Amino acid sequence: MSHVAAPPPVAESVPSVDRLSSGLNLAANVVLALCFLFFIADIASVAVLPLDIAAWVILIVVVTLTQLRTARRVQLPPSWYIYARILFAVVLVLDVFGVLGEVGKSVWGPFPTAAMGVGAGLAMFATTQKGRSILMAAAALGILLVADIVLTAKTAYAFDLAPGIVSIAIAVIPPILAVAIVQSFRNMVEFQSDLSQAKGTTSGAGASLGMTASEQLVRLDAQAEKLLDDVASGRTTLPLPDEIAEEASAIATQLRMNLVAGKSETWLYHALTESSVLGSITSIDDPEGLAAGLAPDQRDGLLTSIWMFAGDGERVAQSLTVTVRRSSGAAGQNQRLAITLELIGVPKRRIDPAAWQAISRVGRYSDSFQSPTLRIDVDCALDVVADR
Secondary structure, eight states: OEEOOOOOOOOOOOOOHHHHHHHHHHHHHHHHHHHHHHHHHTGGGOSSHHHHHHHHHHHHHHHHHHHHHHTTSSOOOTTHHHHHHHHHHHHHHHHHHHHTTTTTTOTTOOOOHHHHHHHHHHHTTTTTSOHHHHHHHHHHHHHHHHHHHHTSGGGSSGGGHHHHHHHHHHHHHHHHHHHHHHHHHHHHHHHHHHHHHHHTTTTSOSBOOOHHHHHHHHHHHHHHHHHHHHHHHTSSOSSOOHHHHHHHHHHHHHHHHHHHHHHHOBHHHHHHHTOTTTTTTEEEEOTTOGGGGSOHHHHHHHHHHHHHHHBSSSOBOSEEEEEEEEOTTOOGGGEEEEEEEEEESOOGGGSOHHHHHHHHTTOEEEEEEETTEEEEEEEEEESSOOOO
16 A cells, blocks of 8 residues: 655653653552541441551651652651551551451451551652562562461451452552552653664764764774874884784774774664664665665654654663665656565554654555555655765
8 A cells, every 4th residue: 555745743742751641649648548438338347446546647648748848848857658558558557456356256347448548658669760660569568468377267258259369459459550550650751761862873974973873983093092102102102012002903903993994884774773762673785775865854754754664662672673775767866766665563553643653754665464464665766865
C-alpha cells in the first residue's frame, strides 16, 4: 500500500516525576481511606483497641510526613525510607496484636486493617527507591499477612478464605503496581531522552564523527600534542627512541582511521549505533553514506519514525535493518534514494499512527507485513546533495 506525505505529528508532553509522585500519593490515600473504613466498621470487634489506634496513628504520621516531603514542605533525613520501614513493621506488629484477642473466636473476626494500609505507604516510595527494595518489603508484608490468616481461625472454612485473600491483595497490589508504573515511566523517559540525543545529529554535517569517536579523537589529539611538545622542548631527542616511535605511529594510525570513518559514517549511523535503546539491535547498510544527503526535516522524520516503529519505551524490536541505496534511474538534480526499514518482532497493529506521519516527511512510502517482519520502503527525493 502506497502513502503520500502528511503533516508532521504534534509532540506530546512528557509527565514529570512530581506529577507521578502526586498520582501515587493520591492512590495511596484512597487505599488508606478504604482500610480506615474497614477499621471503623470492625472497631467493636477489636480486642485491644489502644494498640490498633496506636498503629493507625503511626501509619498516618508516616504517610503524612512522606507526602509533605514529596511536596518539598518538610525536610526529612536522607535515610527516611529506612525509618519508615521500621515504623511500618511497628504498625504491623501493633495491628496484629490489636486484633489477636478476637482471632479464633469468630471466623468473621477482624483483619489487621492498618497492616493492609502499609502496602499503600510503601507505594509512595516507588519514585525515590529501587523497585527491588519496594517489592521485597511488599513480599515480606504479604508473607506475614498470609501467616496471620493461616495460623488463625479465619481459614476454618473454605468460604473464609475470600476476605483474607482480599485483605492480602489490598496490602500487596498497590506497591507492585506502583513499581510497575514507575519502571514504565523510567523506560519512557530513557526512550525519549535517547531519541532527543539522537536528534542532535540531524542538524549537523551529513557525515561526521560520532560522540564516541569524537572523544577518542580528542584523546589522540592530546597525546600527539604532548609528543610534539616533548620534541620541541628537547625532552625527547631526535631520532625518536623505538618505544616513542611506535607510540607516534599508533597515534597516526588511529587518527587516519578516525578521519576515514568520518567520511563514511553518516549522522544516521551515529544516531542509531550510539543509541542505548537501539544500538544493540540495529544494522545499517549504507556503504556510500547516502543518508548524508537527506535534508534536516527528512532526517528528523526518518529518525522519529524509526524510534516509533522500533518500540514504545517498554517493548523494543528484536532487530532493525536500515538499507539506503540510490534509486534506479535517478540522475542530475533529481536524485532519489530508496530507503528500506526491516523490523522483526513489531506487530503492525501496535504501531503509533504518528510513526506513519513521521515517515511520510521523508518521502512516499509503502509497507508490507509478513510475520514476524515489517518492511517499509521509502522513495525519497533529494533536491540538493548535502555537503558531507
